[in-house]
Amino acid sequence: MKRRTALVGLGALFTGACSKVAESRAGQSLFDMAENWHMKAHRALANRQALAPEFTKVDISPVFKGNGSITVDSDIYRDQLSKGFPNWRLRVGGLVKNEMSFSLENLRALPQRSQITRHDCVEGWSAIGEWTGPQLSLLLDAAEVLPEANFIVFYCADILYGKRYYESIDMVDAYHPQTIVAHELNGEPLPEKNGAPLRMRIERQLGYKHPKYLTRIEAVASLDDIEGGKGGFWEDNYGYQWYAGI
Amino acid sequence: MRKKHSLLTRIWHWLNALCVIVLFMSGLGISNAHRYLYWGNAGSQPSEAWTAVIRFPDWATLPQRYDLAESRDWHVLFSWPFAIGLLVFWIAMLIGGHFWRDLRTHREEWKSAAIWADIVKHAKLDFTHDGAKYSFLQKLSYGIVLGVLLPVMVFTGLAISPGFEPAAPWLVDWFGGRQSARSIHFLAAWALFAFFVIHILLVLLSGPVKQMRDMITGGRDET
Ligand code: HEM
Numbered sequence: 001m002k003r004r005t006a007l008v009g010l011g012a013l014f015t016g017a018c019s020k021v022a023e024s025r026a027g028q029s030l031f032d033m034a035e036n037w038h039m040k041a042h043r044a045l046a047n048r049q050a051l052a053p054e055f056t057k058v059d060i061s062p063v064f065k066g067n068g069s070i071t072v073d074s075d076i077y078r079d080q081l082s083k084g085f086p087n088w089r090l091r092v093g094g095l096v097k098n099e100m101s102f103s104l105e106n107l108r109a110l111p112q113r114s115q116i117t118r119h120d121c122v123e124g125w126s127a128i129g130e131w132t133g134p135q136l137s138l139l140l141d142a143a144e145v146l147p148e149a150n151f152i153v154f155y156c157a158d159i160l161y162g163k164r165y166y167e168s169i170d171m172v173d174a175y176h177p178q179t180i181v182a183h184e185l186n187g188e189p190l191p192e193k194n195g196a197p198l199r200m201r202i203e204r205q206l207g208y209k210h211p212k213y214l215t216r217i218e219a220v221a222s223l224d225d226i227e228g229g230k231g232g233f234w235e236d237n238y239g240y241q242w243y244a245g246i
Numbered sequence: 247m248r249k250k251h252s253l254l255t256r257i258w259h260w261l262n263a264l265c266v267i268v269l270f271m272s273g274l275g276i277s278n279a280h281r282y283l284y285w286g287n288a289g290s291q292p293s294e295a296w297t298a299v300i301r302f303p304d305w306a307t308l309p310q311r312y313d314l315a316e317s318r319d320w321h322v323l324f325s326w327p328f329a330i331g332l333l334v335f336w337i338a339m340l341i342g343g344h345f346w347r348d349l350r351t352h353r354e355e356w357k358s359a360a361i362w363a364d365i366v367k368h369a370k371l372d373f374t375h376d377g378a379k380y381s382f383l384q385k386l387s388y389g390i391v392l393g394v395l396l397p398v399m400v401f402t403g404l405a406i407s408p409g410f411e412p413a414a415p416w417l418v419d420w421f422g423g424r425q426s427a428r429s430i431h432f433l434a435a436w437a438l439f440a441f442f443v444i445h446i447l448l449v450l451l452s453g454p455v456k457q458m459r460d461m462i463t464g465g466r467d468e469t
Pocket of ligand 1: 121122123124125246265266269270272273274276277278280321325326328329399400402403404406407428431432435438
């Protein structure tokens, strides 16, 4: 009995110490450092432009799960959805020479990339689907991103738990060949639950880095002054890792 | 001749114990985010799963509540000392001779009569083994843990990481796809837990005070 009490006490001491570490500033910077090392190690081990594996049509998942926001709760969105998004615009701005605005028709007229890739959710599941759209690099080159820009920020139409969704990536991922602005899933216009009409594909990172219901793309020098300053909805509000390649 | 535990063995032993406890408990927290396991590359629906696991209670997870982001923080942090410690320990065991001297099994030990004799001896709670540092069963289980389970945790952990995959897509294929790697990661974690329980039980049965002291101070050389 005494031994059991001692064990429970030891366990409580250990988990208590862990929560002290996690709450401390030093603990947080330790977590951030470890996350950053994973990113550096991944990029050092693979070519920076190395591709995520691509699959064949027979591998496509029967159901492509929708998670997080599965709709945009507004009349304008409902109306646009029912008509095929004739007035939807994707604006590109921030640290660029030419501010731009693309309709879906404009995006479909650009050279397209189709890729059958595996989507890995932070929760643990995976689904395979075929995504089609122009490479983000085409849009960025058309807008002529200025050399001061270090990050690309994506703004979205959906509101999740009362906050607007957004995400960000660095220039290595922004110019990666598989980073596309997808408007089709498995040969059909994007379903509502998967982000209609536009969603990003950032294939070497977890699903929360692939923002849906995309409205605006901004090139910025730093993430500090944007929303909560941590570079994304899940990062700001729930402490998720900005580098989601782990 | 039985040598004492070397300083490196002792440091690695306790560092590794801490890492495995943190990784296991934070891993159970991660598991709570999606309790279905799949084979192959993909799977997201209960109908595709080969099993659904229980929701692990808060006292078993790190942190002691459902917080996927913080569980992942712990996992991301402790994967480094765990993997590097294992690598350093393996190199040191191969160069320093601990592996060749104490852990390697010999052909005569694999005879069924000898294995049976060792099992009977253990069943009688007789933990003496003259000459060698470890008995056959001990070598076998340490071998499985050091040579199979711990490395498998590192390799399946890397295979589940989408950012690592472009560096070594063959590793993911080798485990049969990402979701297979995740299932193996989960199963091997529980195999390690089983070792942990037996390991502690045997320490308690074979003179816990001396065993603990020896793993801290090193103990004495015995002939
Ligand atoms: C270098 C070492 C390791 C790495 C890189 C690593 C990496 C990972 C990753 C990325 C996940 C998330 C999987 C998902 O998305 O569901 C995970 C989950 C998990 N890990 Fe590890 N891990 C390591 C070592 C360990 C060890 C030593 C243990 C336990 C002894 C462990 C136990 C678990 C468990 C139980 C899960 C939950 C599996 C699930 O249901 O998804 N890990 N690990």
